[in-house]
Amino acid sequence: xxxxxxxxxxxxxxxTSVAHASDIQLEATVDRxxxxxxxxxxxxxxxxxxxxxxxxxxxxxxxxxxxxxxxSTMVSIVNxxxxxxxxxxxxxxxxxxxxxxxxxxxVQAQGKxxxxxxxxxxxxSAPAGGQPSAPxxxxxxxxxxxxxxxxxxxxxxxxxxxxxxxxxLSEFMPLTIKLYVNRLGVRDIQxxxxxxxxxxxxxxxxxxxxxxEFGGVLYDVIEFTTNMFGIKPGDFTLGPAKLKCNxxxxxxxxxxxxxxxxxxxxxxxxxxxxxxxFGRYEAYPLELKSAEIPVSILALPQEGKLEGFDGALxxxxxxxxxxxxxxxxxxxxxxxxxxRGEGNFDSVxxxxxxxxxxxxxxxxxxxxxxxxKIFEQVVIPESEKITSIPQINFSFFNTSTGQYQVLTHEPxxxxxxxxxxxQQKLIELPQAQIxxxxxxxxxxxxxYLKNSPGKLRKIGYYLYQSFSxxxxxxxxxxxxxxxxLFNFKQQKLKSDTRYARRLRAPTKAKKGIQESxxxxxxxxxxxxxxxxxxxxxxxxxxxxxxxxxxxxxxxVEEIASEKGLPQxxxxxxxxxxxxxxxxxxxxxxxxxxxxQDVFQALKEVIDYLEKQKI
Amino acid sequence: xxxxxxxxxxxxxxIFFLPFFVxxxxxxxxxxxxxxNRANVYYEQANYDEAIKQYDGILKSGWxxxxxxxxxxxxxxxxxxxxxxxxxxxKARRFIPLDKDLESNYEHARSLIQGAEITSKKSFLSRxxxxxxxxxTVDSLTILLSILYILILIIVLLGFFFRQxxxxxxxxxxxxxxxxxxSLVGLKGQVSSFNKEAIxxxxxxDAKFEPMEKATTxxxxxxxxKVEVAESRDNWHKVKRQDNKSGWVENSTLAIF
Numbered sequence: 001x002x003x004x005x006x007x008x009x010x011x012x013x014x015x016t017s018v019a020h021a022s023d024i025q026l027e028a029t030v031d032r033x034x035x036x037x038x039x040x041x042x043x044x045x046x047x048x049x050x051x052x053x054x055x056x057x058x059x060x061x062x063x064x065x066x067x068x069x070x071x072s073t074m075v076s077i078v079n080x081x082x083x084x085x086x087x088x089x090x091x092x093x094x095x096x097x098x099x100x101x102x103x104x105x106x107v108q109a110q111g112k113x114x115x116x117x118x119x120x121x122x123x124x125s126a127p128a129g130g131q132p133s134a135p136x137x138x139x140x141x142x143x144x145x146x147x148x149x150x151x152x153x154x155x156x157x158x159x160x161x162x163x164x165x166x167x168x169l170s171e172f173m174p175l176t177i178k179l180y181v182n183r184l185g186v187r188d189i190q191x192x193x194x195x196x197x198x199x200x201x202x203x204x205x206x207x208x209x210x211x212x213e214f215g216g217v218l219y220d221v222i223e224f225t226t227n228m229f230g231i232k233p234g235d236f237t238l239g240p241a242k243l244k245c246n247x248x249x250x251x252x253x254x255x256x257x258x259x260x261x262x263x264x265x266x267x268x269x270x271x272x273x274x275x276x277x278f279g280r281y282e283a284y285p286l287e288l289k290s291a292e293i294p295v296s297i298l299a300l301p302q303e304g305k306l307e308g309f310d311g312a313l314x315x316x317x318x319x320x321x322x323x324x325x326x327x328x329x330x331x332x333x334x335x336x337x338x339x340r341g342e343g344n345f346d347s348v349x350x351x352x353x354x355x356x357x358x359x360x361x362x363x364x365x366x367x368x369x370x371x372x373k374i375f376e377q378v379v380i381p382e383s384e385k386i387t388s389i390p391q392i393n394f395s396f397f398n399t400s401t402g403q404y405q406v407l408t409h410e411p412x413x414x415x416x417x418x419x420x421x422x423q424q425k426l427i428e429l430p431q432a433q434i435x436x437x438x439x440x441x442x443x444x445x446x447x448y449l450k451n452s453p454g455k456l457r458k459i460g461y462y463l464y465q466s467f468s469x470x471x472x473x474x475x476x477x478x479x480x481x482x483x484x485l486f487n488f489k490q491q492k493l494k495s496d497t498r499y500a501r502r503l504r505a506p507t508k509a510k511k512g513i514q515e516s517x518x519x520x521x522x523x524x525x526x527x528x529x530x531x532x533x534x535x536x537x538x539x540x541x542x543x544x545x546x547x548x549x550x551x552x553x554x555x556v557e558e559i560a561s562e563k564g565l566p567q568x569x570x571x572x573x574x575x576x577x578x579x580x581x582x583x584x585x586x587x588x589x590x591x592x593x594x595x596q597d598v599f600q601a602l603k604e605v606i607d608y609l610e611k612q613k614i
Numbered sequence: 615x616x617x618x619x620x621x622x623x624x625x626x627x628x629i630f631f632l633p634f635f636v637x638x639x640x641x642x643x644x645x646x647x648x649x650x651n652r653a654n655v656y657y658e659q660a661n662y663d664e665a666i667k668q669y670d671g672i673l674k675s676g677w678x679x680x681x682x683x684x685x686x687x688x689x690x691x692x693x694x695x696x697x698x699x700x701x702x703x704x705k706a707r708r709f710i711p712l713d714k715d716l717e718s719n720y721e722h723a724r725s726l727i728q729g730a731e732i733t734s735k736k737s738f739l740s741r742x743x744x745x746x747x748x749x750x751t752v753d754s755l756t757i758l759l760s761i762l763y764i765l766i767l768i769i770v771l772l773g774f775f776f777r778q779x780x781x782x783x784x785x786x787x788x789x790x791x792x793x794x795x796x797s798l799v800g801l802k803g804q805v806s807s808f809n810k811e812a813i814x815x816x817x818x819x820d821a822k823f824e825p826m827e828k829a830t831t832x833x834x835x836x837x838x839x840k841v842e843v844a845e846s847r848d849n850w851h852k853v854k855r856q857d858n859k860s861g862w863v864e865n866s867t868l869a870i871f
Contacts, residue, residue, distance in 0.1 A: 446691050446722055447715040449657055453650040454681035454710070459673065463753040464801075473760065480767040487774045 024049040028103050028116035029218045030092075031183065034154075036124050041092040044218070045105060045116065048085045051075075055088040056107040063100040063123060064092040094123040119216045155182045158192070160241045160290035167230055168298050171313045171399045172344040175201060175228045177241050177290065180212075180219040185248030187283060192224055192243040192290075198236040198297070201228040229344060230297030239292040246283035300397055306404045308352050312396035314343010318351060318407040320392050328417045329384045337364075337409075339394060340372040350375045351394035351407075358386045384416045498545040505542035509535055509606045513599075520599055525590055529583040532602055536576055539606055553577045569608055572601045646672045653685065662693045680709030684716050691723055697815035697837040699723050701869045704813060704840070711749050728818070728836040734856045747800035755801040762794040807842075812853065812868040814839045819868075821861025825850035832861040843870055 024047060031042040041064070047053045051073045058066045069089040076083050092102065103118040157180050163173035177192045191204050208223040230236070319338040327333055337351045350364045364377035379389065388411040395406045463469055493500050512535025519528040541548035544559050553574055560570040579598050583590055590598075653668030669686045672678075687702035703720040710716055734741060750758070766787050773783030814835045822829035825847050833855065835841065844860060845852035851868065854860045 444722055444725075446688055446719040449654050449685045449688055450681035450715070451654070452681060453647055453672070454679040456646060456672075456677040456679045456682070459676055459678045462805075463756040464805075469756070469760070473763065476764055476767060480771065483771055484774060487771075 024053075024109055024112060024114060026105065026107055026109075026114035026116045027213075028105055028119060029213050030102065030119050030121060030216060032217050033120065033215065034122045034124065035094055037094055037097060039094070041094065041121065043090040043092050043102065044087050045090070045107070046085055046087040047107075047109065047114070049083065050109065051084050051086045053086055053088075053107065053109045056105065058090060058105070061092065061100070061102055063095055063098060064102070065095055067091045067093075092121075094121075097123045097125045099123075155184055156180065156186065156247075156286070156288065158241060158243050158288040158290040160194075160239050160293060162228070162238065162293060162295065165294065166296045166298060168300055168313060168397065168399055168402075169233055170229050170231070170311065170344055170347055172227045172229050172342075175226050177204075177224045177243070179222040179224075179243060179245075179288070180214055181222075182217060182219050186286075187246045187248055189222065189245040190243065192241045194239060194241045196236075196238060198230060198232060198234075199228050199238060199295075200231050202226045230295065233297045233299040235294065235296050237292050238295050239290055241290040243288045243290075245286055245288070247286045249282055249284060301402070304404050306395040306406055308393050308406070309395040309397070309404060310347075310349040312339075312343070312348045312394070313399055314341055314345075314347075314396060315398050315400050316341035316343060316348070316394070316396055316407065318392070318394045318409060320351075320409040320412070322389055322412045322414065325413070326415045326417065327381065329381055329386075329419050332378045332380050333389070333414065335375075335377045335379055335389065335392075337375040337377065337392065337394075338372055339375075342371065343396070343399065345373045348373045348396070350377065351392050351409075353379070353389070354391040354393060356390075358382050359389075381414065381416045384418050386414070386416050388413045501542040501545055505539050506606070506610050508542065509539040512536075512538065513603060513606070516599055516602065520595055525583065525587045525595065528595060529580050529587070529598075532576065532598060533580040536573070536602055536605065539609070540573075543609055569605060572605050576601055576605070646675060646677055650682065650685075653689075657685070657689060657692075660692070662689045665689050666693075678705075678709075680706045680713065680716070682706075683709065684713070684719070687719065687723070691719070695815070696723060696726055697813055698869070700727075700838040700840070701813040701815065701871060704811070705871055707748070709751055711751060724838065727838040729834065729839070732839075732856050735858045736856075743796070743800065744803070747804060750800065750804075752801065752804050755797055755804065759794060759797050759801060762790055762797065766790045766794065809870055810843050812841050812843050812851070812870040814841065814863075814867060815869050816867045819863050821853065821855075821859075821863050823861065825852070825862040829862070833859055835863065835867075841868065843868075 027044075027046045027048065029044045029046070031044075035041050043058075043066070045056065055068055055071060058068070060066075067090060069091055071086055071088050073086045074084065094100075099120060099122050101118045102121055103116050105116045107114050159178045159180065161176045161178075163175075167173050179189065179192075194201060204224045204226045208225075210221055210223070212219055212221045228238075317340045319340065321336040321338075322333055323336070324333065339345075339348050339351070345368055350366070353359070353361065358381060360380040360382060362378040362380075364375040367374040367376075391411050392409040393406055394408075395404065397403070398405045493503070512531060516528055516531040516535060519531055537551045538548050540546070540551050540556065540559070544563070546555070546559075556573050556577070557570065559565070560573075576598060579590075579594070649668045649671050653665040656662070656665035656668060666686065666689045669682060669689065672682060683702045683706035687699045687706060689699075690696075690702060691699035700720070700723050703716060703723060706713070706716050707720065736744075747755070769783050769787045769790065773780045773787070776783075814837055817837050819835050820831040821833050821835055823832050824830075835853075835855070839855075841853035841855055843851050844854050847862075849865050850862045851865060851870075852860055852862050853868065
């Protein structure tokens with residue numbers, strides 16, 4: 001990055017040097033035009049636009065002895081424009097009195113031949129006696145008492161200048177006062193003053209300081225600038241401008257001055273630092289006066305005077321901005337009107353609205369800048385029927401053309417909405433009784449977005465496709481059937497005793513068999529037969545829906561023939577009944593074997609009957 | 615006593631199973647919620663295209679909701695695409711038919727449809743039924759059917775257990791049974807309308823007598839109109855307008871939903 005930058009910079013410099021190669025100029029100056037014998041003259045050969053010129057060798061100059069002292073270079077950047085220069089400095093010592101021409105010098109530089117203007121220098125003889133040394137002394141140690149008034153005039157003077165000699169009333173023009181000083185020490189320079197009743201002069205700004213050539217001599221210049229304008233018409237004289245300062249002089253001569261001496265302001269910085277030990281300085285007050293300038297102030301022409309003219313003088317442009325462009329009736333709009341240009345801004349008044357109908361207009365706020373004046377004006381449209389801010393006019397007297405001129409800004413389109421309802425109501429409240437209520441007109445548009453996505457679900461997925469949904473339906477149906485069947489059974493048990501007895505028979509029989517089995521193992525023969533008899537009788541009664549007391553061998557035979565029981569089963573039943581009868585009277589005759597047979601027969605009979613659907 | 619305890623067992627069971635289908639809601643995906651909010655922000659900035667992109671992203675990830683279609687409808691409405699706006703409002707109506715905002719936007723959008731209003735030629739009964747069932751989603755109809763079914767079973771059971779109320783139970787279950795059948799018809803109608811209804815998404819299209827370009831124009835359909843798709847053939851759909859006029863239009867002119 002850095003490298004790139006430096007390269008760019010280098011390249012730019014290179015380009016500028018190339019660009020300027022073609023406009024190299026040579027300028028020759030001397031520090032003074034008049035010189036006494038025995039003094040030295042400084043000759044500067046300045047090459048503008050380059051630093052790449054070696055010191056031209058100066059051949060013999062008639063009447064002078066030339067010696068090269070050295071170069072001094074300068075680079076200046078003003079507004080981005082780079083200029084460079086080199087000055088080769090020579091000392092010229094006059095050899096004889098008379099008027100001589102120094103130059104013209106011709107120098108070859110970068111393939112071009114540059115030629116300077118010739119300079120005329122007058123060499124006078126040094127005055128004889130005490131006097132002759134005076135000017136010499138004076139020059140070496142500038143003491144006003146010893147410098148002739150005329151010479152002093154050449155070495156320090158004031159020039160007053162103004163933009164133009166003819167000007168309109170109240171028209172601004174620049175006023176410049178330049179202080180020229182050549183090789184003199186000057187201190188305590190005060191701001192210049194001009195006594196006048198005919199002009200209004202503004203305060204001077206910070207002075208500029210530079211070197212300038214004047215009649216072939218190099219001067220240090222202090223420039224004061226300001227603006228002025230005439231306050232009444234007529235022919236007047238401006239000036240003289242007066243400036244007070246102190247001239248610094250050395251009381252005693254200590255050594256020869258060098259041509260490098262630069263007395264301006266701080267001449268002592270050169271050799272004077274050393275001389276400070278030897279000599280002392282004194283300040284002499286000096287009042288300088290400039291020449292006077294005649295000025296004609298012209299009144300503004302009546303002819304062509306515009307209606308809206310407010311006294312603005314100069315050359316202006318107008319720019320208008322309005323914000324906001326969409327308002328409700330009664331809301332403020334700010335008009336920003338900027339007058340730009342050159343001229344007397346004190347004379348610029350606010351640009352005018354062509355018509356103020358339908359607007360409430362407030363006084364503007366004014367901001368004044370250097371080359372512009374900004375007016376911020378608040379206007380309030382009073383009804384929604386207004387569609388634009390009217391045309392804005394600004395009239396002024398154009399001092400450069402000498403004519404009146406008007407700047408207009410086209411009407412600005414604005415949108416004025418209706419006042420909010422609550423406000424409208426407030427306004428119309430007193431008339432509400434008279435006016436019939438207007439039918440409210442509602443705007444129609446869609447309602448705003450939903451903030452949450454709501455219940456997100458899989459695309460194309462519906463509850464009726466869900467397995468658990470159907471499972472639930474099926475389970476509830478199964479449950480329903482179950483409950484219905486259960487209910488059926490309950491009802492049957494309640495209402496149908498035959499069914500109920502038939503249903504209960506095997507359970508009861510099972511219990512009886514278990515009891516008989518137990519008694520059989522315990523060897524209680526009597527009780528065993530009782531149990532067997534109860535079981536078989538109860539079972540048969542329940543099974544065939546008969547009163548249990550009515551079960552006898554005969555009834556069993558009847559049932560058997562009725563239901564079609566096999567003979568084998570009937571025999572077994574009969575045998576059980578017979579054995580039970582027998583055991584009541586002669587229990588002793590039954591051995592373990594017989595008991596087992598009876599028990600087995602009981603089980604077989606009940607098993608068989610349970611399996612048969614009779 | 616015994617009977618009562620059995621009955622209470624049934625209720626317990628029913629309550630146990632109820633959440634199974636009443637609460638079939640899916641925890642919304644956090645990512646999708648993010649996209650949804652982003653889309654809303656884009657909408658606020660009037661960047662409707664980007665908002666639509668975000669909403670479509672959620673749809674592409676396989677999730678949908680009434681609010682989503684509603685917002686999408688708003689985007690298209692603001693973009694000036696009336697057909698797609700109505701299409702999305704229609705889709706949203708399948709999920710949130712009772713939403714007032716949706717109803718208002720839907721009505722407003724429909725009021726902007728060009729062309730003369732077409733009066734329906736359906737019978738009073740079917741119009742009344744459809745206006746009732748419009749207020750139900752498929753899922754709520756499913757749940758309604760399920761509830762009716764369970765109620766019928768319970769009432770039949772009560773008739774068995776309490777024989778003295780046998781007659782009332784019978785009458786009641788018959789009424790419920792009728793409701794059940796009507797709802798079933800409604801559900802059937804709704805489900806069968808899936809991918810059979812369509813919205814015209816081009817400004818204006820002529821419906822032809824035959825599925826070819828040179829065929830004679832029968833009638834004109836305007837953007838946002840709702841039609842029934844009766845038949846499809848290559849690039850053509852046979853659509854039926856509400857006044858029972860049928861004609862052929864090209865695929866690209868409508869969006870089936």
